[in-house]
Amino acid sequence: MAGTGTSSSGPRATIYSVAERAGVSIATVSRVLQGGPGVAAATREKVLAAADDLGYLPLGAARSLAVQHHEAHGLVLPELSGPYYSELLMGFEARAAELGQSVVLVLADSRPDLARAVRQLATRVDGIAALGATAMPPDVARALHGRKPVVIIAGDPQEGIESIVAENRESAEALTSHVLDHDRTRLLFVGDPDGAPDTRDRYAGFVAAHTSRGLEARDPVRIPFRERDGERFAARFLAGGHEADALVCANDELALSIMARLLDAGVDVPSEVVVVGWDDVMTARYVRPGLTTVRQPVQDLGALAADRLHDLITGCRPTGASRVLPTELVLRASCGCAQTETTLVRPKRTARGRGTDV
Amino acid sequence: MAGTGTSSSGPRATIYSVAERAGVSIATVSRVLQGGPGVAAATREKVLAAADDLGYLPLGAARSLAVQHHEAHGLVLPELSGPYYSELLMGFEARAAELGQSVVLVLADSRPDLARAVRQLATRVDGIAALGATAMPPDVARALHGRKPVVIIAGDPQEGIESIVAENRESAEALTSHVLDHDRTRLLFVGDPDGAPDTRDRYAGFVAAHTSRGLEARDPVRIPFRERDGERFAARFLAGGHEADALVCANDELALSIMARLLDAGVDVPSEVVVVGWDDVMTARYVRPGLTTVRQPVQDLGALAADRLHDLITGCRPTGASRVLPTELVLRASCGCAQTETTLVRPKRTARGRGTDV
DNA sequence: CTGTTAGCGCATTCAA
DNA sequence: TTGAATGCGCTAACAG
Numbered sequence: 001m002a003g004t005g006t007s008s009s010g011p012r013a014t015i016y017s018v019a020e021r022a023g024v025s026i027a028t029v030s031r032v033l034q035g036g037p038g039v040a041a042a043t044r045e046k047v048l049a050a051a052d053d054l055g056y057l058p059l060g061a062a063r064s065l066a067v068q069h070h071e072a073h074g075l076v077l078p079e080l081s082g083p084y085y086s087e088l089l090m091g092f093e094a095r096a097a098e099l100g101q102s103v104v105l106v107l108a109d110s111r112p113d114l115a116r117a118v119r120q121l122a123t124r125v126d127g128i129a130a131l132g133a134t135a136m137p138p139d140v141a142r143a144l145h146g147r148k149p150v151v152i153i154a155g156d157p158q159e160g161i162e163s164i165v166a167e168n169r170e171s172a173e174a175l176t177s178h179v180l181d182h183d184r185t186r187l188l189f190v191g192d193p194d195g196a197p198d199t200r201d202r203y204a205g206f207v208a209a210h211t212s213r214g215l216e217a218r219d220p221v222r223i224p225f226r227e228r229d230g231e232r233f234a235a236r237f238l239a240g241g242h243e244a245d246a247l248v249c250a251n252d253e254l255a256l257s258i259m260a261r262l263l264d265a266g267v268d269v270p271s272e273v274v275v276v277g278w279d280d281v282m283t284a285r286y287v288r289p290g291l292t293t294v295r296q297p298v299q300d301l302g303a304l305a306a307d308r309l310h311d312l313i314t315g316c317r318p319t320g321a322s323r324v325l326p327t328e329l330v331l332r333a334s335c336g337c338a339q340t341e342t343t344l345v346r347p348k349r350t351a352r353g354r355g356t357d358v
Numbered sequence: 359m360a361g362t363g364t365s366s367s368g369p370r371a372t373i374y375s376v377a378e379r380a381g382v383s384i385a386t387v388s389r390v391l392q393g394g395p396g397v398a399a400a401t402r403e404k405v406l407a408a409a410d411d412l413g414y415l416p417l418g419a420a421r422s423l424a425v426q427h428h429e430a431h432g433l434v435l436p437e438l439s440g441p442y443y444s445e446l447l448m449g450f451e452a453r454a455a456e457l458g459q460s461v462v463l464v465l466a467d468s469r470p471d472l473a474r475a476v477r478q479l480a481t482r483v484d485g486i487a488a489l490g491a492t493a494m495p496p497d498v499a500r501a502l503h504g505r506k507p508v509v510i511i512a513g514d515p516q517e518g519i520e521s522i523v524a525e526n527r528e529s530a531e532a533l534t535s536h537v538l539d540h541d542r543t544r545l546l547f548v549g550d551p552d553g554a555p556d557t558r559d560r561y562a563g564f565v566a567a568h569t570s571r572g573l574e575a576r577d578p579v580r581i582p583f584r585e586r587d588g589e590r591f592a593a594r595f596l597a598g599g600h601e602a603d604a605l606v607c608a609n610d611e612l613a614l615s616i617m618a619r620l621l622d623a624g625v626d627v628p629s630e631v632v633v634v635g636w637d638d639v640m641t642a643r644y645v646r647p648g649l650t651t652v653r654q655p656v657q658d659l660g661a662l663a664a665d666r667l668h669d670l671i672t673g674c675r676p677t678g679a680s681r682v683l684p685t686e687l688v689l690r691a692s693c694g695c696a697q698t699e700t701t702l703v704r705p706k707r708t709a710r711g712r713g714t715d716v
Numbered sequence: 717c718t719g720t721t722a723g724c725g726c727a728t729t730c731a732a
Numbered sequence: 733t734t735g736a737a738t739g740c741g742c743t744a745a746c747a748g
Contacts, residue, residue, distance in 0.1 A: 026719090027721095028717090028719075038717060062724090064724095065726085
């Protein structure tokens with residue numbers, strides 16, 4: 001029954017060789033292989049046997065050319081260290097698979113010429129999802145505009161290009177409020193609001209929490225958000241470079257590296273300094289004190305991106321708006337809450353399911 | 359100079375429309391766009407202007423059909439949680455990019471029918487790299503055999519299919535020896551040797567370390583290596599289900615979750631129980647005590663896979679052997695070494711660069 | 717139920 | 733230096 005895969009080499013089997021071997025026409029082979037109706041059972045068997053026998057592997061490119069679409073989604077991510085992008089990718093791939101689409105991945109950091117890479121990508125996919133402006137330069141987006149669907153993830157919508165984001169501002173306000181409730185008075189926001197829309201919105205929430213209490217928020221400490229950046233900041237902080245009793249960090253990597261340095265230096269967290277982050281990475285729940293942070297529905301973000309891309313590809317008109325996904329506060333000990341205790345609080349959600357405009 | 363991208367919609371620009379607009383033949387357009395020689399500068403400019411003007415985006419499928427290859431590598435991974443697969447993917451993507459190849463990603467866990475997914479993948483790439491037997495079922499591999507290059511990562515070579523692995527056995531022996539040097543006598547290997555070749559080899563090293571001292575290694579505790587599995591094991595361990603003064607875990611996720619549970623229960627690590635892992639994930643250096651583990655050159659593994667795949671695609675004959683990449687011991691405090699101290703020890707390497715046969 | 721046929725858009729060979 | 737013509741392998745009418 002099963003193919004013994006006779007021909008290990010020889011000339012590649014094509015639809016013609018299969019047809020010939022089965023004694024039918026290529027149209028019939030095509031019908032059988034596409035699961036088309038209206039084929040006699042006996043004929044079907046013959047074709048299947050011939051194909052299996054020849055080890056026939058259809059040429060995707062030929063099919064794509066004929067049907068006029070690639071059945072593939074492109075995804076452009078900055079890189080893959082840390083769990084954020086990986087989870088996004090998982091969500092994207094899973095949904096794309098459900099939709100019958102392949103996913104072609106491009107990592108911006110490994111491309112000296114991103115614009116070229118994205119153009120090249122556009123050549124072999126039906127649509128592209130990209131993470132923020134980092135992964136999709138505005139000029140490239142403009143060039144693609146109108147001829148290839150594009151979805152921006154965690155970034156601002158550009159000229160009618162849709163975007164999908166997690167709620168940031170309200171949860172940042174809730175988180176900041178929570179820290180203020182722990183009787184902290186000198187909060188410092190660590191991260192660059194100009195670096196990414198996410199960070200910008202988080203800082204906005206940070207400011208809003210202060211304002212609503214008649215307090216004035218301090219300027220942010222503008223640093224990138226990798227581990228080493230946190231370490232450098234911690235060094236300055238320990239040297240007295242900044243005065244603060246609470247550090248609201250733009251992400252967990254930053255928060256964790258800073259917290260580790262402080263603890264190593266004998267500064268207690270949270271009693272002396274509160275440290276909170278963003279993303280709820282695995283490490284956040286393993287360190288002591290546990291890191292208070294905000295959890296985003298990252299996989300959903302990816303899945304939704306694949307979904308919207310598919311919608312656009314299959315003809316839906318772009319809305320030019322943003323979908324906003326709700327986030328959750330994750331309270332652990334680093335903010336001053338009871339040790340070990342983990343509480344989840346879901347902030348009032350801005351939008352659900354259908355999302356809202358910007 | 360730059361294209362104003364006039365046509366936002368209209369019929370897609372093809373090589374024909376570009377040719378027409380530039381007043382040349384499609385052959386000339388093709389030459390210009392492929393950077394071919396023998397084109398007058400003036401002509402080149404005309405073509406470029408026309409293409410840019412029309413917002414011309416070549417159809418990859420048509421090119422692939424004409425040149426008879428996809429210029430894409432397929433990669434099949436189980437999933438992407440944890441840093442291992444992500445790093446592998448980064449290494450793979452980066453090298454593939456250097457080689458001018460796109461990468462099409464398939465995550466096995468999101469595919470109800472893996473065999474189908476892989477066959478489908480084979481349809482649109484020039485070769486496939488897959489992580490172990492998990493991601494490449496032997497029967498599918500067999501079906502592909504001879505008609506599409508395949509490279510197995512971190513798995514056993516199958517019937518002449520090449521594989522690329524990290525050194526496991528010797529470092530496992532070194533690690534186990536190190537634990538024994540800390541005067542431990544009741545070591546337990548936690549992980550299923552039958553689950554993956556990596557784990558099998560690590561257990562083999564575990565056994566070897568015992569044997570060489572005239573000791574007898576105990577049977578492994580056969581459990582999967584996710585966090586929850588570690589937690590379940592820890593519960594059993596705390597209930598007295600296993601007697602041991604050292605736990606050699608198949609990976610860091612397992613080790614970390616177990617260590618956390620033990621510490622929470624008041625069991626001291628390392629004085630009462632030593633815990634060591636594998637992979638050197640980020641968390642390993644943040645927890646206290648720091649986790650002693652083994653670091654693999656995961657990105658290199660991915661890059662090498664892309665390399666070999668490219669070699670095979672461009673005509674090199676498969677060797678049917680394994681490349682073995684060296685690993686490093688990372689000594690921290692969980693094994694009983696001085697707190698905070700981090701030492702790197704590189705075991706005698708089995709192979710380097712060229713790799714060795716199996 | 718099955719076969720014939722005409723493209724799909726590009727690269728490339730052969731002439732000019 | 734350029735153009736005309738051919739074919740890559742497959743799908744999808746349209747006939748029969």
